[in-house]
Amino acid sequence: MEDSDGQIVETHSVSAGLDYPGVGPEHAWLKDSGRARYVAVTDKQALDAFHELTRTEGIMPALESSDALAYAAQLAPTMDKDQIVVINLSGRGDKDIHTVAALEGIEV
Amino acid sequence: MSRIAARFASLRDQGRKALIPYITAGDPQPDVTVPLMHALVEAGADLLELGVPFSDPMADGPVIQAACERALRHHVSLTQVLDMVRRFRDTDEQTPVVLMGYLNPIEVMGYVKFAGAARAAGVDGVLTVDLPPEEAHELVDSLKANQLDPIFLAAPTSDDDRLRRMAECGSGFLYYVSFKGVTGANRLDVKSVQQKLAQIRANTGLPVGVGFGISDAESAAQVAEFADAVVVGSALVKRIAALASRPEDVAGQAPAIIAEMRRAMDGVAVAALP
Numbered sequence: 001m002e003d004s005d006g007q008i009v010e011t012h013s014v015s016a017g018l019d020y021p022g023v024g025p026e027h028a029w030l031k032d033s034g035r036a037r038y039v040a041v042t043d044k045q046a047l048d049a050f051h052e053l054t055r056t057e058g059i060m061p062a063l064e065s066s067d068a069l070a071y072a073a074q075l076a077p078t079m080d081k082d083q084i085v086v087i088n089l090s091g092r093g094d095k096d097i098h099t100v101a102a103l104e105g106i107e108v
Numbered sequence: 109m110s111r112i113a114a115r116f117a118s119l120r121d122q123g124r125k126a127l128i129p130y131i132t133a134g135d136p137q138p139d140v141t142v143p144l145m146h147a148l149v150e151a152g153a154d155l156l157e158l159g160v161p162f163s164d165p166m167a168d169g170p171v172i173q174a175a176c177e178r179a180l181r182h183h184v185s186l187t188q189v190l191d192m193v194r195r196f197r198d199t200d201e202q203t204p205v206v207l208m209g210y211l212n213p214i215e216v217m218g219y220v221k222f223a224g225a226a227r228a229a230g231v232d233g234v235l236t237v238d239l240p241p242e243e244a245h246e247l248v249d250s251l252k253a254n255q256l257d258p259i260f261l262a263a264p265t266s267d268d269d270r271l272r273r274m275a276e277c278g279s280g281f282l283y284y285v286s287f288k289g290v291t292g293a294n295r296l297d298v299k300s301v302q303q304k305l306a307q308i309r310a311n312t313g314l315p316v317g318v319g320f321g322i323s324d325a326e327s328a329a330q331v332a333e334f335a336d337a338v339v340v341g342s343a344l345v346k347r348i349a350a351l352a353s354r355p356e357d358v359a360g361q362a363p364a365i366i367a368e369m370r371r372a373m374d375g376v377a378v379a380a381l382p
Binding site: 002004005006007008009 | 162163164180183185186187212213214215216217
């Protein structure tokens with residue numbers, strides 16, 4: 001992410017692992033070759049997904065993975081019942097409890 | 109012969125070494141830069157290295173990072189930096205100017221357009237810190253088509269193969285980074301630099317400049333014993349930072365450190381000066 005002079009611009013995401021302005025060459029190639037599509041969700045949607053998986057499955061996802069869960073929840077209703085969704089739960093959310101607690105005013 | 113090659117040749121004839129101050133263009137504000145460039149020449153600079161401010165200067169320590177931030181507060185762009193060089197050239201046709209910076213602003217402008225604009229502005233050399241020689245062919249071709257010298261950075265870790273590669277695609281001079289670290293760190297080891305320079309000279313006939321860590325007249329004079337050029341960045345930029353709240357004094361006061369280094373490098377006893 002850059003401005004018209006080529007200066008790198010500041011980013012924001014509640015997910016630390018997504019809060020950077022670059023894209024790796026593999027992702028750039030997958031996008032350009034049409035083999036992958038890239039979407040975004042809001043911080044709130046990711047946090048909601050974080051809580052949802054924690055409550056329903058007892059699995060606390062990393063906030064980065066929560067972004068994927070949030071989009072899966074939007075995508076699934078548009079699909080056929082027998083289509084399969086695979087989510088890569090790329091990390092565990094223990095590392096993010098202080099971030100979530102601070103946002104929700106919880107003392108840990 | 110490029111302006112850089114001509115300058116090194118004439119210094120060699122005089123038995124003198126080049127002094128190359130670095131400043132970040134637009135630091136602390138844009139109107140300071142051109143008068144400061146002239147004042148640095150007046151103080152004894154042989155070439156000027158003009159930094160193109162960049163948001164993510166990964167080879168630079170805190171002093172030059174802060175200089176980039178001061179310049180970027182004024183949104184100093186690559187186009188404006190070229191314009192500063194053009195204005196400098198109104199009254200100085202002789203002093204070579206090397207742009208030092210990072211690839212992204214050049215990439216965004218486009219290599220061909222940049223090289224043409226840099227040539228037209230009066231730039232002589234281009235040093236892109238984050239462009240390794242292995243990836244540099246496209247930019248180097250554009251630079252050479254416009255008679256601009258591509259300048260590469262050699263490091264303590266550069267082996268013979270890499271030094272030869274830099275010698276093949278670079279021209280003007282080779283810039284030796286004196287230690288493994290960022291600009292402005294206080295880790296200069298003169299003896300190890302001297303040893304490495306022998307290895308560099310076995311691989312290239314280009315003049316060799318040494319930078320990173322030259323902080324005072326004494327270290328400048330020591331390095332000038334065996335290097336062709338001494339590059340001074342953070343030590344000068346620190347002076348500029350101290351004057352940031354009085355920009356009208358920068359051109360008058362900051363170059364004093366360059367004058368001190370010049371006297372030490374030329375072997376003039378400071379005490380003997382009036």
